[in-house]
Amino acid sequence: xxxxxxxxxxxxxxxxxxxxxxxxxxxxxxxxxxxxxxxxxxxxxxxxxxxxxxxxxxxxxxxxxxxxxxxxxxxxxxxxxxxxxxxxxxxxxxxxxxxxxxxxxxxxxxxxxxxxxxxxxxxxxxxxxxxxxxxxxxxxxxxxxxxxxxxxxxxxxxxxxxxxxxxxxxxxxxxxxxxxxxxxxxxxxxxxxxxxxxxxxxxxxxxxxxxxxxxxxxxxxxxxxxxxxxxxxxxxxxxxxxxxxxxxxxxxxxxxxxxxxxxxxxxxxxxxxxxxxxxxxxxxxxxxxxxxxxxxxxxxxxxxxxxxxxxxxxxxxxxxxxxxxxxxxxxxxxxxxxxxxxxxxxxxxxxxxxxxxxxxxxxxxxxxxxxxxxxxxxxxxxxxxxxxxxxxxxxxxxxxxxxxxxxxxxxxxxxxxxxxxxxxxxxxxxxxxxxxxxxxxxxxxxxxxxxxxxxxxxxxxxxxxxxxxxxxxxxxxxxxxxxxxxxxxxxxxxxxxxxxxx
Amino acid sequence: xxxxxxxxxxxxxxxxxxxxxxxxxxxxxxxxxxxxxxxxxxxxxxxxxxxxxxxxxxxxxxxxxxxxxxxxxxxxxxxxxxxxxxxxxxxxxxxxxxxxxxxxxxxxxxxxxxxxxxxxxxxxxxxxxxxxxxxxxxxxxxxxxxxxxxxxxxxxxxxxxxxxxxxxxxxxxxxxxxxxxxxxxxxxxxxxxxxxxxxxxxxxxxxxxxxxxxxxxxxxxxxxxxxxxxxxxxxxxxxxxxxxxxxxxxxxxxxxxxxxxxxxxxxxxxxxxxxxxxxxxxxxxxxxxxxxxxxxxxxxxxxxxxxxxxxxxxxxxxxxxxxxxxxxxxxxxxxxxxxxxxxxxxxxxxxxxxxxxxxxxxxxxxxxxxxxxxxxxxxxxxxxxxxxxxxxxxxxxxxxxxxxxxxxxxxxxxxxxxxxxxxxxxxxxxxxxxxxxxxxxxxxxx
Numbered sequence: 001x002x003x004x005x006x007x008x009x010x011x012x013x014x015x016x017x018x019x020x021x022x023x024x025x026x027x028x029x030x031x032x033x034x035x036x037x038x039x040x041x042x043x044x045x046x047x048x049x050x051x052x053x054x055x056x057x058x059x060x061x062x063x064x065x066x067x068x069x070x071x072x073x074x075x076x077x078x079x080x081x082x083x084x085x086x087x088x089x090x091x092x093x094x095x096x097x098x099x100x101x102x103x104x105x106x107x108x109x110x111x112x113x114x115x116x117x118x119x120x121x122x123x124x125x126x127x128x129x130x131x132x133x134x135x136x137x138x139x140x141x142x143x144x145x146x147x148x149x150x151x152x153x154x155x156x157x158x159x160x161x162x163x164x165x166x167x168x169x170x171x172x173x174x175x176x177x178x179x180x181x182x183x184x185x186x187x188x189x190x191x192x193x194x195x196x197x198x199x200x201x202x203x204x205x206x207x208x209x210x211x212x213x214x215x216x217x218x219x220x221x222x223x224x225x226x227x228x229x230x231x232x233x234x235x236x237x238x239x240x241x242x243x244x245x246x247x248x249x250x251x252x253x254x255x256x257x258x259x260x261x262x263x264x265x266x267x268x269x270x271x272x273x274x275x276x277x278x279x280x281x282x283x284x285x286x287x288x289x290x291x292x293x294x295x296x297x298x299x300x301x302x303x304x305x306x307x308x309x310x311x312x313x314x315x316x317x318x319x320x321x322x323x324x325x326x327x328x329x330x331x332x333x334x335x336x337x338x339x340x341x342x343x344x345x346x347x348x349x350x351x352x353x354x355x356x357x358x359x360x361x362x363x364x365x366x367x368x369x370x371x372x373x374x375x376x377x378x379x380x381x382x383x384x385x386x387x388x389x390x391x392x393x394x395x396x397x398x399x400x401x402x403x404x405x406x407x408x409x410x411x412x413x414x415x416x417x418x419x420x421x422x423x424x425x426x427x428x429x430x431x432x433x434x435x436x437x438x439x440x441x442x443x444x445x446x447x448x449x450x451x452x453x454x455x456x457x458x459x460x461x462x463x464x465x466x467x468x469x470x471x472x473x474x475x476x477x478x479x480x481x482x483x484x485x486x487x488x489x490x491x492x493x494x495x496x497x498x499x500x501x502x
Numbered sequence: 503x504x505x506x507x508x509x510x511x512x513x514x515x516x517x518x519x520x521x522x523x524x525x526x527x528x529x530x531x532x533x534x535x536x537x538x539x540x541x542x543x544x545x546x547x548x549x550x551x552x553x554x555x556x557x558x559x560x561x562x563x564x565x566x567x568x569x570x571x572x573x574x575x576x577x578x579x580x581x582x583x584x585x586x587x588x589x590x591x592x593x594x595x596x597x598x599x600x601x602x603x604x605x606x607x608x609x610x611x612x613x614x615x616x617x618x619x620x621x622x623x624x625x626x627x628x629x630x631x632x633x634x635x636x637x638x639x640x641x642x643x644x645x646x647x648x649x650x651x652x653x654x655x656x657x658x659x660x661x662x663x664x665x666x667x668x669x670x671x672x673x674x675x676x677x678x679x680x681x682x683x684x685x686x687x688x689x690x691x692x693x694x695x696x697x698x699x700x701x702x703x704x705x706x707x708x709x710x711x712x713x714x715x716x717x718x719x720x721x722x723x724x725x726x727x728x729x730x731x732x733x734x735x736x737x738x739x740x741x742x743x744x745x746x747x748x749x750x751x752x753x754x755x756x757x758x759x760x761x762x763x764x765x766x767x768x769x770x771x772x773x774x775x776x777x778x779x780x781x782x783x784x785x786x787x788x789x790x791x792x793x794x795x796x797x798x799x800x801x802x803x804x805x806x807x808x809x810x811x812x813x814x815x816x817x818x819x820x821x822x823x824x825x826x827x828x829x830x831x832x833x834x835x836x837x838x839x840x841x842x843x844x845x846x847x848x849x850x851x852x853x854x855x856x857x858x859x860x861x862x863x864x865x866x867x868x869x870x871x872x873x874x875x876x877x878x879x880x881x882x883x884x885x886x887x888x889x890x891x892x893x894x895x896x897x898x899x900x901x902x903x904x905x906x907x908x909x910x911x912x913x914x915x916x917x918x919x920x921x922x923x924x925x926x927x928x929x930x931x932x933x934x935x936x937x938x939x940x941x942x943x944x945x946x947x948x
Contacts, residue, residue, distance in 0.1 A: 060588035063564040066538025088604055089507055090514020090539070090634040093546035096898065096916050099509060116866075118506040123635050127608055138506045157536050157605045158635055161574060188536040189570045189605055405537070408562040409592060428545070429561045436556075483530070483559035485594045496588060 016380045017279045022167045023185030024203040024275070027193040028055070031274075032377030033350075035192045036501075037403035038494035041370075044401050045392045048377050048384055054500035055192075064405045066188030069094060070197025072154045075184065075204065076117050077102045077249040078256070082148035085119045086135055086166060087156030091188075092119030105226060105249050113250075116146050122158050130162060136169050143177050149253035150180040152204055160187035180253065182208035192405070193374040195271050195349065201248070202276040205256060206283065213261040213284060219245045220307070221259055221286070223267035223276060229448035229455070236452070240308070240316045260284035264310045266303070268293060268447045270351035270385055271376070278380035290379070292386045293351065295450040296359030297332070328453035335460040336364045342467070345420045345439075347371040347404075347411050352426055352444070354387040359450045360424075361395060363460050368418050369400045371411060373427075402494065408433050409484060413493040415439050421467060438477030442466045508864040509898060510546075511808070511833045511915055512675060514634030517543025518642025519601045524560035525673040525701045526710075530595035531560070532627075534582050534613060535603025537568035539634070547639075550915050551674035552922025565589045569606060578611045586620055586627060596707040597654060599646065600629040607633030621653075628653040638835060640726045643672045647730035651737050655714050664765070665716040666690060667698045667740070669731060670723035671747070676810065677917045681926020681935075682747070686722070689758060689929050692775050693767055714738035718764060722747045722928075724843040725809045725834060746847055747814040750822040750933030751776075751783050779930040786934055790941060799944055800824055802888035804902065805857070806831040806868060806895030807914030809840070813847045814927075815894050815913060820855050822933060823940070827857035828888045829875075831868045831895075833914070836861065865898045869905060876906070892940070911943050 016030040027033035036056035037044065047053040068091060076083045076098050085092045095117035106113035120138055122131055139151060155166055166183040173181055182204040186197050220237065222244040233244050242263060247256065259265075265280050266289045267273020277288030287310045294303040301321055308317030342365045346353050353372040360367050378384055404410045406427060415423060415437055423434040423441040431441035442463060444450070450459040513521070516535065520543055523531045533540045544561055548554045556563070567585045569578045582600070589598060600617050617629040630649035632642050647669065668686060671679040683699040690697045698709045698716065719734055719742035721727045731742035743764065748757040755776050762772035793799065803819040805812055805827060812832045819825040832844055841861055848856060858875065862868050879887045891908035893899055897918045903910035912919055913927065913936075926932045 059584050060592055061537075061566060061568045061585065062562060063533060063540035063544070063566040064537035064568055065541055066536055069538055069542060084506065088514050088634040089510045089512070089638055090517050090543055092507065092510055093513050093517060094542055096509040096546065097549050097918070100897075100918055116508065118508055119510060121505070121507045121510075123637075124633075127604075127635055142506065157603070158608065161605055161608050188538045189574060192537065192568070192570055194538065405568075406562055429541075429548075429556065432556050433562060481527075481558065483563055483593045483595070485592060488592050496592075 017275065017282055019203070019207050019279065019283060022183055024196065024199045026191035027196045027199070027374070027376060028191060031379065033193045033374050034377070034403055035374045035405045036497055037375065037401070038497055040398050040400050041391055041395060042398050044375070045388055048388065053377055056497045056500050058407070058496050059498055060409065060496045062406070062408050065194040067186040067191055067194050067197035067200060068154055068156060068188055070194055071184050071186035071200040072117070072152070073098050074198060074201040074248055075152045076115055077105070078150070078251050078253065079106055079111060079113045079115055080149040080252050081115050082142050082146055082151045083115070083117045083154065084139060084142060084151065085117070085154045085156065086122070086159045086164065087119055087154070088122045088158055089119055091156050092117065095119065102249065109227070109250050111250050114146070114148070116142070116148065118142060122156075127158060127162050130164060132164055132169055135164070135166070136173065139169070139173055139181070140176065143179070148179065150182070150209060151177065152182055152184050154184045155187050157188045160189065180208045195374060198272055199275040202279060206276065206279045209253060209256045210259045210280070211257040215261060216263070217258070217261050218242050219262045221262045221265040221280070222246045223265065223273045225249065225268070225272070225447050228446050229451050232452070232454070236320070239320050240311060240313050242311060260286060262286050264289055264307065266307065268451070269349070270355075270379065270387065271349050272351075274376070274379040288381070290381060290383065290386065292358070292390050293355045294452060295355045296362045296456050297329070297453060298362060299355060299358060300452045324453050328457055332453070332457050332460065335457065335464070338464055339460060340364050342366065342422060342463070343368050343418070343420045344422050344424060345369045345371070345414060345418060346424045347406070347430060348373065348424065348426045350374050350376055351385065351387065354385070354391060356424060356444065356450060357399070358387065358391060359456060359459065362456070366397065367399050368420060369402070369414050371402050371404050371414065373405050375403045406430060409488065410493045412437055412482065412484060413489060413491070416489050417493070422463065435473035436477060436480060436482060438473055440467050440470050440473060508866060510638070511863060511896060511898070512638040512640065513543045513546055513642070514638060515632040515636045515642035515645060516601055516603050516634045517547060518639025518672060518675065519630055519632040519646035520544060520564070520642070521547045521639070521674045522643050522646050522672065522701070523599050523601070524557050524564070526705060526707060527558045527703075528594070528596040529707050530589065530593050530598045531564055532586060532589050532598055532600045533564060533566035533603065534578065534585070534600055534606045534611070535566065535569060536605055537566065537570070539603045540564045540566045546916070547674040549918055551677045552917045552920050554674055554922070559593060559595070565593065574605060574609055577609065578606055579616050582611065582613060582616050583619070586616070590625060596626065597710070598625070598627045599649065600627065601632045601646065604633045604635050607631055607636075639672055639675045640834065643675070643726055644729040647727065648733045650710050651730065651734045654711060655738065656711055657714060657738065659712060659715045661717055662696065662715040663717045664694065665696045665698065667700070667713050667716045667719045668722065669719060669727035670721040670744075670810070671701075672726050673701050675726070675808065675915050677913070677915050677922050678926045681924050682928035682932060683926075684924065685926050685929035685931050689754070689775070689779070690761065693758065693762060693765070693772065695761075695765065714740065716740050718743065720745060720761070723810050724847065725836065725840050746817070747810050747928055749814045749818040749927050749936060751780055751930060752821040753814070753817055754779070754929050754933070783930045783934055787937065790937065793941065793945070799941060800826070801890055801892035801909065803827045804829045804872065804891060804893045804895070804906065804908065806833060806893070806899045806902070808832070809834045809836065809844045811914045813844065816848065816851065816857060818933065818936065819894070820851055822937070825892070826855060828891070829860065829872050830857045831860045831862055833863045835863060865901070868899070869902045872902065873905060909944050911940055
């Protein structure tokens with residue numbers, strides 16, 4: 001923590017988080033994020049450093065995602081809240097699946113899950129006459145009926161366009177309803193970077209739930225999605241005398257009020273963690289661990305050492321690393337022999353795309369193309385994402401990079417041209433298109449899949465399994481037709497990008 | 503809006519239109535809306551319909567203008583034009599349909615004007631305004647069918663007196679639409695009719711172009727597809743009948759007789775078919791009669807589903823399973839007339855077997871109104887007054903089944919705990935499958 005003063009100075013200079021506003025600024029405006037680019041690793045890094053990186057739009061686009069899905073999905077993973085989506089019914093269509101997922105995560109842990117996900121069912125009349133009065137009634141009714149410990153009201157394209165003043169409704173009801181209540185501004189048209197939705201949920205938590213610290217505890221806030229490595233991480237952290245607090249899945253509102261009391265915040269994903277981590281650091285002085293993520297060997301060790309310096313236990317960390325290296329590194333070296341010569345393409349979010357690339361390179365796999373769903377030129381601390389610098393210094397090749405928001409036509413064009421041995425994705429409905437075209441694919445839905453030494457070994461073995469029997473995708477690809485014209489496969493994958501957006 | 507909805511049992515109008523389009527190979531959607539609209543609707547429909555998943559050009563491949571704030575301020579017509587042009591060169595399709603979302607409907611883009619430019623240039627593009635705030639999937643199904651019938655289906659074709667079109671089963675909203683349509687087509691073929699099902703994997707877009715040849719449209723619903731069938735009649739002169747979804751021998755017999763009469767098919771031929779199908783059906787059911795009696799598989803039924811399934815399943819439980827229906831929850835959002843139509847269907851159920859009918863879409867309200875009613879009922883069995891019970895509903899209704907200690911099978915949307923491919927519950931084959939599935943649940947722990 002010797003450079004603390006420097007940190008503070010940087011924060012003032014690059015302040016992106018404003019907790020006095022009710023709505024979060026988009027990633028485009030806050031972090032210089034883009035959704036359209038084609039080039040390579042070195043060019044991307046140079047452009048970021050020189051400040052010349054500009055977004056490019058496309059003349060053909062395919063369905064993507066919106067802020068609301070991320071924002072409300074995150075909040076609905078808290079176990080004792082009500083999420084009210086002030087939107088037409090279709091926008092709440094995801095609620096069923098969201099609740100199923102979170103109910104199962106809670107059941108796995110054995111904790112109660114009483115959260116409700118409601119929609120206000122806005123209709124044509126509401127677009128003419130407005131619906132704030134009905135919204136108010138629904139909020140009151142929701143509180144009386146379900147007795148949640150907090151209420152989050154999500155805004156939508158429709159509520160945004162017709163100018164519903166949800167903030168005023170929230171203010172009016174604060175006296176009437178005895179639990180925290182917050183507007184979550186996540187209109188689907190607001191940002192082309194749907195990860196802004198993560199920030200919207202964090203903003204709601206920071207502004208309406210987190211309280212001033214009463215006493216410091218020995219807890220490290222751990223931002224993640226599904227807690228799948230919970231037991232493993234509790235055990236690891238016990239070596240250093242600290243406990244992880246995983247969020248938001250399976251947390252209660254009461255637990256979240258104490259986020260300000262933690263020793264530090266870490267995040268499994270840079271995209272997911274930047275707003276809450278930096279927000280807690282700026283407002284409450286809880287240090288945010290900003291190293292590369294704990295995926296793969298180098299990532300895990302760098303991350304552990306950063307934690308060690310934050311909690312002031314560097315020796316404990318070194319002892320742990322030494323012990324674990326002895327167990328796992330020989331096994332990882334062994335499996336690497338079998339992976340040698342494989343070529344990979346990745347399509348993932350802005351942090352995982354580059355972090356998993358690092359892991360694959362550690363395993364000796366050649367990464368030929370990285371498609372990043374968006375790209376953040378900096379994080380909320382004002383710094384360039386650390387995984388980019390790492391790759392510039394350490395990547396054995398200057399691989400191709402595109403920033404493409406799940407644009408399937410570009411991915412299939414790339415796979416057709418580069419014919420990799422395997423494609424990696426993390427978003428439902430993306431990898432299936434690779435196998436339809438005959439490329440083996442591995443879906444990394446579990447964010448802890450490549451976590452630490454054990455996870456890296458497990459990941460390597462899963463890759464081997466994936467390419468071992470390819471009958472499913474071979475048969476499928478041979479018997480179905482894909483929708484793209486032959487013309488498209490003859491074009492360069494970036495040929496539908498237009499000029500830069502000023 | 504007047505009240506909240508919990509975890510909707512349908513998509514919005516855009517979603518209903520979108521899944522109707524993408525069910526059919528080479529029928530390509532061009533969604534003119536915000537980036538998340540299509541994936542939200544398709545994600546829900548895909549998982550909610552027993553993991554329907556990706557088709558020729560849906561999911562991550564769905565062309566969408568992904569309109570943002572800029573288009574709200576400056577209008578989205580230029581962007582739409584560009585997207586249609588690029589889609590026509592990118593995607594190999596037979597028919598393209600521009601469908602709109604809330605935001606583009608509210609800002610008032612002249613989408614018809616844009617699409618007309620392409621139509622005039624001979625491109626196969628149609629358009630439907632399907633802003634999500636206009637209604638649910640049912641409305642979207644009607645809107646896209648109306649667009650097809652008025653903009654694509656050829657006018658003035660000579661009628662084929664033996665051709666029928668089947669409507670009313672909204673793809674994915676009816677989780678078993680494929681299997682149901684296949685069985686209904688099989689039966690009508692047996693009567694000597696030619697049948698357009700439109701939305702099974704074996705169907706082609708061309709059938710929609712020549713659908714106007716049909717002598718009759720059969721709408722298997724009191725609600726879904728009725729408005730579109732009226733437009734069809736006005737545009738192409740083909741009349742329609744609205745019939746309930748027939749599940750099992752009794753309902754299917756009635757259906758076949760009605761169609762037989764409509765087409766003036768010799769009644770012997772109709773009765774022969776019914777006889778043959780009955781023989782087939784009972785040659786299997788007689789075998790499971792043993793276990794049905796030996797461990798008493800009669801149940802008190804609670805049925806939760808849309809207007810199509812709530813009645814069809816109740817009838818099946820009463821007429822084929824010998825069960826006692828206790829409660830029926832109809833989960834569609836219906837107007838007063840539609841509610842009356844749906845309710846009157848239940849008049850054919852004998853009075854002493856007629857269940858309590860609730861019109862309610864919210865899962866927890868359904869649970870609480872049934873539990874409240876049960877608490878106020880005399881308890882003659884020592885347990886719950888409806889023990890032993892069985893819930894036929896959506897996966898959302900599993901909680902209700904747990905509350906009343908009932909067996910449970912998911913049939914109505916959303917079905918997320920099963921994989922559905924070619925299964926269907928309509929007709930004779932479907933009736934036997936439903937019997938098989940229900941009894942398999944009851945014996946599942948053996």
